[in-house]
Amino acid sequence: MTTAHHQDRMQAQITFILEIDKLKRVLRRNTLIDGSRRENDAEHSWHLGMLAMVMGEHAEPGVNLDRVVRMLLVHDIVEIDAGDTFIYDVVAVEAQEAAEQAAAERIFGLLPAEQAREFQELWEEFEARATPEARFAKALDRLAPIMANHHNEGGTWALYKVTASQVLEKVAIIVAGSATLGAFATELVEMSVARGHLAP
Amino acid sequence: MTTAHHQDRMQAQITFILEIDKLKRVLRRNTLIDGSRRENDAEHSWHLGMLAMVMGEHAEPGVNLDRVVRMLLVHDIVEIDAGDTFIYDVVAVEAQEAAEQAAAERIFGLLPAEQAREFQELWEEFEARATPEARFAKALDRLAPIMANHHNEGGTWALYKVTASQVLEKVAIIVAGSATLGAFATELVEMSVARGHLAP
Numbered sequence: 001m002t003t004a005h006h007q008d009r010m011q012a013q014i015t016f017i018l019e020i021d022k023l024k025r026v027l028r029r030n031t032l033i034d035g036s037r038r039e040n041d042a043e044h045s046w047h048l049g050m051l052a053m054v055m056g057e058h059a060e061p062g063v064n065l066d067r068v069v070r071m072l073l074v075h076d077i078v079e080i081d082a083g084d085t086f087i088y089d090v091v092a093v094e095a096q097e098a099a100e101q102a103a104a105e106r107i108f109g110l111l112p113a114e115q116a117r118e119f120q121e122l123w124e125e126f127e128a129r130a131t132p133e134a135r136f137a138k139a140l141d142r143l144a145p146i147m148a149n150h151h152n153e154g155g156t157w158a159l160y161k162v163t164a165s166q167v168l169e170k171v172a173i174i175v176a177g178s179a180t181l182g183a184f185a186t187e188l189v190e191m192s193v194a195r196g197h198l199a200p
Numbered sequence: 201m202t203t204a205h206h207q208d209r210m211q212a213q214i215t216f217i218l219e220i221d222k223l224k225r226v227l228r229r230n231t232l233i234d235g236s237r238r239e240n241d242a243e244h245s246w247h248l249g250m251l252a253m254v255m256g257e258h259a260e261p262g263v264n265l266d267r268v269v270r271m272l273l274v275h276d277i278v279e280i281d282a283g284d285t286f287i288y289d290v291v292a293v294e295a296q297e298a299a300e301q302a303a304a305e306r307i308f309g310l311l312p313a314e315q316a317r318e319f320q321e322l323w324e325e326f327e328a329r330a331t332p333e334a335r336f337a338k339a340l341d342r343l344a345p346i347m348a349n350h351h352n353e354g355g356t357w358a359l360y361k362v363t364a365s366q367v368l369e370k371v372a373i374i375v376a377g378s379a380t381l382g383a384f385a386t387e388l389v390e391m392s393v394a395r396g397h398l399a400p
């Protein structure tokens with residue numbers, strides 16, 4: 001390996017790091033827990049990484065939590081190009097898939113080839129939910145906005161007229177990754193309905 | 201273990217997760233790479249986690265990168281109570297230590313006892329820089345604002361009248377964690393001086 005090779009390699013890594021700064025400007029529908037402003041994808045990804053570190057005991061036994069953390073840090077990067085899709089907007093969710101694939105190729109493709117592959121695989125694993133790590137990561141991604149809305153008198157549920165049965169479909173994804181967190185999310189949904197913050 | 205015990209335990213974990221949402225409202229001095237607004241501690245911590253995932257080959261051989269990622273996700277949580285300290289403000293940096301210790305006890309103390317200990321130790325390891333993992337984590341924490349300022353025509357350096365020799369003191373911390381990233385940071389500082397974006 002020549003010095004020029006090493007310099008090109010580091011330059012590619014730096015280019016990627018600078019590019020993903022844009023994730024801090026991709027806004028989600030939900031707000032911060034205090035309701036003060038909309039949350040962005042970068043701080044959301046951090047919060048999910050922390051959730052994984054704290055909630056590990058609620059994953060299936062043997063789950064590699066470090067891989068879950070990495071998956072969660074990477075999972076939304078495609079939204080730099082593809083934008084955030086509201087999970088209750090079915091038409092948008094379908095159109096999103098091609099856009100996200102293209103985004104993954106462009107953005108992860110900024111990295112040296114074997115790192116590009118590594119990040120692409122991590123993202124695809126998350127999306128496919130075929131491993132216990134991906135199912136747990138996805139469960140946390142679904143749990144976070146339910147917690148935020150529950151603490152915000154319904155938050156985006158009220159705003160976008162989402163009903164409890166729609167939320168409970170998402171809760172099924174949480175159950176698939178963690179029985180206890182799924183039960184907890186179900187409780188939050190029931191409390192929100194009881195308080196009149198979520199339409200039944 | 202009773203069901204009540206399990207419920208208390210999960211409630212403690214949820215309380216911690218809701219509390220650390222506040223990190224999204226702690227603003228740093230530096231801006232996003234595009235200069236559009238100040239960066240917050242939560243999105244900064246995400247970006248550092250990504251830096252660790254991408255730049256692992258620049259750490260000392262044998263460094264546990266997953267521990268580095270965890271350390272970086274946790275490292276600024278104390279600033280929820282203690283606030284961000286500008287690293288070039290020497291008086292503030294000293295007063296900060298007691299405030300951060302108290303913050304660590306309060307915030308990590310929301311968790312079940314053994315998790316509180318685990319997070320406290322991770323944070324103390326980072327602060328003490330006594331392990332290769334902590335030195336690498338600290339190097340990335342120092343590198344990020346140098347990259348941001350370099351891409352922002354000097355950014356906070358100009359604003360707070362920081363000189364190259366002050367920045368190079370921080371670069372020594374990067375060198376201690378990674379020789380190649382230290383050399384890269386030195387180059388950025390020299391380029392910024394040459395372009396007139398940083399006082400010599």
Ligand SMILES: [Ca+2]
Pocket residue numbers: 276284285
């Ligand atoms: Ca800091």
